[in-house]
Amino acid sequence: MTPDISTLDRGSSLQRDGLNHQAIEDYLKTIYMLEREESPVSTSRISAARNVKPGSVTSMIQRLNKLNLVNYKKHYGVTLTPSGQVIALEVIRHHRLVELYLIEALGFSWDEVHVEADLLEHVISEKMEERMAAALNFPEFDPHGDPIPSKEGLMVDIRGQRLSTIKIGHTVILARVLDDKNSDLLRYLADIGLLPGARVTVVDVAPFDGPLTVLIDGKEKVVGQKVASTVLVEKA
Amino acid sequence: MTPDISTLDRGSSLQRDGLNHQAIEDYLKTIYMLEREESPVSTSRISAARNVKPGSVTSMIQRLNKLNLVNYKKHYGVTLTPSGQVIALEVIRHHRLVELYLIEALGFSWDEVHVEADLLEHVISEKMEERMAAALNFPEFDPHGDPIPSKEGLMVDIRGQRLSTIKIGHTVILARVLDDKNSDLLRYLADIGLLPGARVTVVDVAPFDGPLTVLIDGKEKVVGQKVASTVLVEKA
DNA sequence: TGCTAAATTTAGGTATACCTAAAAATTATC
C-alpha cells in the first residue's frame, strides 16, 4: 500500500488525532517560505532554516516525497506539490491569525507572539481558526504586515520595496517587517515607531551605505542600513 | 547523571521547546484524576483511561519514575510525587481555562471544547494562561462545573452528591457534570437545561432504579438513572 | 495449600524525527 495524502488529510489537512504531524507541517511551511525566495529549494537551505542537520533533511524530504507532498529530485532540490501547498498555506494562515489574535484579543506585544504561534499553529482546529478570524473581522494582514492566506489558500503578493532603497525626499508607508522572529529587533522597531502603517519620510542617507535619517510620524530618527532593509514600504 | 525534574521544568514545568512532553503530561493528568477516585493507581486503570496497552503503561510509568514524577512499586501501583502533582495541576488548569475561554470568548458550545482543550492544554504558555484567566475574570469553575486549580496548584474539593441520590421533594442546584468527554450526553443535558447553576426539584423517582421526574427551572423533565448519576448537585 | 485466573512486567518490534560520520555526487577552480 502506497502512503498518500489522504492518510494525512482529515477534516482539513491538519492533524486532529494523537499523531504528531508537527514536523511535517514545519517542513512544508519552511519549504513554502524558501520557495518564495528561490525555487527549487536545496537541502542546505532547509537545513539552515530549520536548524537541523542536512542528513535529517534528506530523510524527511524522502518521506514527504512518498506522501506526495513535495516533488523531489536527488541533488537538485524540492518544490511543494499542490497538496503540500495546501497544508503549508493552512499552517501559515493559522500562524498569522494566532499572532494577530494574541495581540488584539489577549494584549500580547508583537515581539512575543511568534514563538507562541509556532506551537499553536499545529494545534488549533478549523473551527477555532474560523472563530478567531471572525473575532478579528477577517483580517488580511498580520501584525508584521504579512498577508494572511484566505481559507481557499489565496494570499496577496509581496508588495513594496525595502526602506533602504528609498531616495532622499520621498515619503512612504511602512507595509511589512520581513523578520518576525527577532524579538529584539521588533521591540526596537516598535520603540521608534516603525510599525506597519507608519508614515516615513527619508530626510537623509549617509554615504557608503550609511544610516538613514527619517521622519517617522513627524519625529526624526536615525536607522541603520540593516534595519532599513528589513522593512518593506509602499508609496504614500 | 540521574535525570530529574529540572530537566523538564523550565519556566513553569511545561514544555516550551521542541520536545514533546505531551505524553508525559497526559499520563500525569490521568494519574491525578484516577488518584482522586482511588490511590494508588493500577496499570490497568491507566491503560483503560488512556486507551493504551498495559505493557506501554508499565514502560511509561518506569520513565516517569526515573524522572521523579511518580512513586512506583512493581505490581502495586503508582502515586504522583509533588513534582508530578505540580505538572498535573498545571495541565488541568490549562485544560479547564481553555474550555471556558473557547465558550466565553469564541462562542463554542460546551460539547465541543473538550477535544480542543486536550490539545491546547499542552501548548499554551504561562503568559497565555494568565491572559485568558484575566479575560475570564479569574474564574473558579469551568463550563462543566469542574474547579479550576489556582496558579499555586490549589483546587477546591469535589462537593455535592449525585442527583440520583436526592430524595423526592428536595430542591438542589446543579454543580457539576462528571463526564466532560461525552459530547452526546452534554448536548442532551444542555437541551433539557441540566447545566451548572440550574435549579432542580425531584418530583418523583420510579421504583427499581427507575427514572427521575424533575423540575428544571420550572419545566418538568424525566431523566434516567444513568444521566442522574453523572451530575453532582448541592443543597439549594 | 495448590492451582488457576487475572494483572503486570519483560522482551522484542515499529515508526517518527532527530543525530554523526562516511560515501557519493555535484560544482568550482586551476
Place this chain on the structure above:
DNA sequence: GATAATTTTTAGGTATACCTAAATTTAGCA
C-alpha cells in the same frame, strides 16, 4: 579536464511512545 571543495545522500545510531506476545507475579478460590 582533472582535482579540490562543497553539497547531498546513505548508513547506522538514539530516544520517544506506542505495539504484541511471552513470562512472571499476585490474587482468588476450592
